[in-house]
Amino acid sequence: MASDLVLIRDEGSARIITLNRADKRNAFNLELGFAFRDALVAAAEATEVRTIIVNGAGKSFSAGIDFFAFAQIIDLSGNATFRRAVRELQEIPNAMARVEKPVIAVVHGHCIGMALEMALACDLRIAEVGCKINIEEVRLGLIPDVGGSTRLVRAIGLPRAKEMIMTGRTITPETAMQWGLVNEVAPAGEGLAAALRWHEEFCAGAPNAVGLAKKVLDLAYDLDAASSMQIEALAQSTLVPTEDFKEGVAARIEKRPPKWKGR
Secondary structure (H helix, E strand, O other), X not given: OOOOOEEEEEEOOEEEEEEOOHHHOOOEOHHHHHHHHHHHHHHHHOOOOXXXXXXXXXXXXXXXXXXXXXXXXXXXXXXXXXXXXXXXHHHHHHHHHHOOOOEEEEXXXXXXXXXXXXXXXXXXXXXXXXXXXXXXXXXXXXXXOOOHHXXXXXXXXXXXXXXXXXXXXXXXXXXXXXXXXXXXXXXXXXXXHHHHHHHHHHHOOOHHHHHHHHHHHHHHHHOOHHHHHHHHHHHHHHHOOOHHHHHHXXXXXXXXXXXXXXX
């Protein structure tokens, strides 16, 4: 369903999804969350789209959860209803993680709480200089519940995740880069240009191979080595018969760029 809460445009084969609630610093309410999820699903299904880039309109990527909307959930619902609402919110970053395409977050201004949880579900994160990054739910008497506790520890390790979550401390993009939380620090206003350069690098690989590499890597993180290698073999067996594999070999022999077909 179309919504003005997200803006969608294409730069070649890159789909740019922009959170567009700038008057609220792109804070997430259910309406923005569901509009964002629908945009992700549409991008995942669009065969012409190779990479998805997520950013925010205005002065911030996102200030996280909309506390007024959050307060309404608390006031009007019992525990079971609240847990159902959390599960619905969790499905938004989970949808990003399931997409068999690279997803890049470009964060600027503020990337706070739920916003960082969304960025953590992306494959790469680019932070502009000056961005304030934190996950400060404990300062509200809560914990991260939209995948933050689960994904942050996987991204930066247990000691650093405890440092961020248990103190609510704000870190800089430079610190985030040192910790492995972001892949690149870009000058202010240049995050999108940096993401488009990453997009071009992804496009150098065959679409199905890049997508399956993402899935295999995500699965490998939680599996034992023997199980992971079996999945590698299974994934490879689906790629060997493809036209793109034949094209990749031919292009390498002929010393020319490959022309990927996605099949």
